[in-house]
Amino acid sequence: MQELFTVNNLWMMVATTMVFIMHLGFASLEAGLTRAKNTVNILFKNTIIPAIGLLTYAFVGFNLMYPGADFAGSFFGFAGFGLPLPEGWDSSNYNEGYTFFTDFIFQAMFAATAATIVSGAVAERVKLGPFIFFSILYVAICYPIVGMWKWGGGFLNTLETPFYDFAGSTIVHSVGGWGALIGAYLLGPRIGKYTERGMTAIPGHNIPMATAGVFLLWFGWFGFNGGSVLSADPGLVSKVFVTTCIAAAAGAFGALIVSYLKFKTYDITMVLNGILAGLVGITAGADQMGVGESAIIGFIGGGLIVFAVVFFDKIKVDDPVGAISVHLVGGIWGTLAVGIFGDLAGMGQFISQLIGVVSVGAFCVAFSWVIFFTLKKTIGIRVDEKEETEGLDINEHSMSAYPDFNIKD
Amino acid sequence: MQELFTVNNLWMMVATTMVFIMHLGFASLEAGLTRAKNTVNILFKNTIIPAIGLLTYAFVGFNLMYPGADFAGSFFGFAGFGLPLPEGWDSSNYNEGYTFFTDFIFQAMFAATAATIVSGAVAERVKLGPFIFFSILYVAICYPIVGMWKWGGGFLNTLETPFYDFAGSTIVHSVGGWGALIGAYLLGPRIGKYTERGMTAIPGHNIPMATAGVFLLWFGWFGFNGGSVLSADPGLVSKVFVTTCIAAAAGAFGALIVSYLKFKTYDITMVLNGILAGLVGITAGADQMGVGESAIIGFIGGGLIVFAVVFFDKIKVDDPVGAISVHLVGGIWGTLAVGIFGDLAGMGQFISQLIGVVSVGAFCVAFSWVIFFTLKKTIGIRVDEKEETEGLDINEHSMSAYPDFNIKD
């Protein structure tokens, strides 16, 4: 008993460290896919966001997301500020799989992810102060409320056919994706991105860094999905490892084939985003899919984001790193896929999945819009033209990411 | 019982994630030790290879390597396509240490390694399409057949004194190394490497990246060797951690001392490859060696690769990253060392080790030659002179790894 509890808890703690590393993954990916003159700014955001996530989640988020039966409604609940240990708590009676503190720290690592996803889409033009303000509210309030709807026992969990989202295709990734969409839309595109002559590709300045970011994110996903089993159950966790990896690999091929057919070149950024789309796509049903189904979900997810990237450029929503395509489109796809493939497939499930996608989307869009729009009309959310052209690093941070090298324009 | 199974399986899963990170290690090392104009190409190969490895291993490799008693001969066996779970399988009856899915995913992470090793040796001049074609065949067919000879119960395992290869000095590393040798030989050296004035060093463009790669590979080796215990056995796994690290450290010093004596400078690339040579060298006998023996094996391995690098340059086999020296020479050394040092040392064992080295070498050389030679005589395996001079990134991928920086020539 104590032994099994100790193993289960150990896995949840190790999974926590893996999810933590995803923040380095996001930092590397987003910095790599943007320009050298804005690198310090991106890194600054992605460094401060996990700090924000941990502190706000300890102060309010955890108790908003898991209010407990006494304090919860169907749409909102709150168990109070801070992290008071449950009365009479010791290391073995919190639940069967892990301690109170393990629960908190594992969940806290997820919390910051939502804002990190937004960070990529608004990169290279957002003002730092307002973005940090948005991040605090999004991580502290929006994410945990949505999370409570499903994981905290709220209305999505009590539908006749409960909405299913194993590790967060909707609850985590699309929450970030909706914020990214609203942020990128309200900010408008970067200078020079869409001109009368059409769309101009603005290439990322450091492909090795972006590549490392994707590998680190994949590594983190072992904890993100594997830890979402909430125990070290050998059969389930190992199955989740397999479905997760197969979907990632198939996502790489989906994006490779579609992008090669469309653009006649081997586009590494598409392959990298294809891997992520496969990972986001399998996240909702990683424990419900077989090997073949995982391959199909990943492959379609990878192919889909190539079209999504093209689509968002067509409607002139400028997303420098492809975050909306990966996390929103991929997240919706993965969530719906639970109604189409695997052990839960069926019309009833599909409709519940749709309800989840739409309700989470509506709330996140409204929440993001209110904050970003208010900020835009008051202190402003976008740096001025001179600052954007010269780069955010020199203007917001008085430094360059690479002072010993010459950076072009 | 369930508790111990859960711990054992947990370790195998965590080890899997560590071996996964080796792919980022290889990508970083190989990209760092080659030129900036070919960086996207290297990263592309090393990103797609794990995807190839996972998918082909699920489809055929696993069942070629571990055909099971019903389907296996001494040299070849096959249990069918895909990953059908063994009849009546559940999370506790597959074996004592881990589940079916854990077995698959741990082994699958090893599979891609073979092709990744080749990737480094053929870098900066190989055509992408043919290389991917080679990789698929090498990972899907060559590696699992050789693996079956030992780990799947084939003839190397049933020698009177069984061939011993704990975690794959021969079965993994030299398999990659032989492919690397044949590929580099058939491709010929990079333009400008060997001229009438002698050998020209072509320095790697990003030493921090190469260094990070080696640290990540070392990290991965905790899982590669430690996971090869196939359980969390405390005495054995911790011993393997110690022998592995001591050999790596001694490899650093072996290469440092030999290279300093030869070249009168502190050559970091030699130290980095010395660490890897120590790691490859201890891999065959990591569970059989004492602390002192590990230090000797690592030290000799590290020193050896300095001579090996010089030797391959002398015979004009151009290996940009030293992969043949590290993985082939280091792998042979480590395999033979099991007959010389440690608990199994003896003439009988040494001969069995030699049989393993030679038979695996013969098969891999033949397999690689047939594929690379056929490709060379048909669609070609080498990019044209203009493309090689301008760089593969711009020609095969229409992009640069560092578009915001000026890259020399």
Next chain:
Amino acid sequence: MQELFTVNNLWMMVATTMVFIMHLGFASLEAGLTRAKNTVNILFKNTIIPAIGLLTYAFVGFNLMYPGADFAGSFFGFAGFGLPLPEGWDSSNYNEGYTFFTDFIFQAMFAATAATIVSGAVAERVKLGPFIFFSILYVAICYPIVGMWKWGGGFLNTLETPFYDFAGSTIVHSVGGWGALIGAYLLGPRIGKYTERGMTAIPGHNIPMATAGVFLLWFGWFGFNGGSVLSADPGLVSKVFVTTCIAAAAGAFGALIVSYLKFKTYDITMVLNGILAGLVGITAGADQMGVGESAIIGFIGGGLIVFAVVFFDKIKVDDPVGAISVHLVGGIWGTLAVGIFGDLAGMGQFISQLIGVVSVGAFCVAFSWVIFFTLKKTIGIRVDEKEETEGLDINEHSMSAYPDFNIKD
């Protein structure tokens, strides 16, 4: 019994791998915060130091630090050279939490840290040979003797109110910090750092690398602090994870706020060092603090290092990466904080903490001074002016870290 032992040992082994990764973290941080012309030199040092640490710790360090009751005095003990397994040892009778080899390898990963910290402070001007000589002595002798005073049962552990240092704010970090202080002082500042016109900032050449370094160090701290529980105890390890992360996050904000108020800019290097200061600060009492106390300790630690960095520049001790501020000032702060906050707080404890800080400081200062001063007066510890100006890479290593790019001056 066997099950619990296996889990405990597994966690100690996984923690070992995390502490190992801290060496990549240090390498990345230190290289990122210095100039491109000295990058190979920094990487070389930080690659060879773990190798030195492992080999010397196996040969003498482990037996100096943990001499065992038979060989130990209050200030010094030694159980002999090498790693003879304790008589009658097998995988379950060494102690309750882990095997002999796990004990060695976990501790060995800590050992090299001390010298790595020094490496940052003396960067860009120290001669390689003398520095390696210093590192060997510091890691092999100074660190284990100090460690024995507390963790090996020496006089700091037998004070009436025993000195408390959970994972090494003093025993590890300030040991490194004192060596860093003496080294940087005796070397003198880099050319051009302090002139008659005042202090010149010499910016680090690669902020993404420095940022990745801090994330990797944070990751490693899960093992550094979490592993210092010396078992997988679910309640304790998970609590340590939480206090560690909260302190890191609060350290980021402490440094952000203080540096913004002082310099009116968002200085990412301060935020990065603030995270590290929070981590170093919580290390002494990670198991003794509540969530709020961890936040306070981290916040103060983060704020403190901004003043410390300014202070050391004022007294013209040139520390290129801020190592003295982070590890020495942060380490002292964390050690004293155990007497102020948490379960052990009290005047008696505070005095014991002070005794620990002072005695360790006195010994390390004397030890470092003797070695560095002797080296300075004999073979010299500083490269000549031409070499420093041109860069250590080209002069000591005959190569550049980035040969395909133009490096300014």
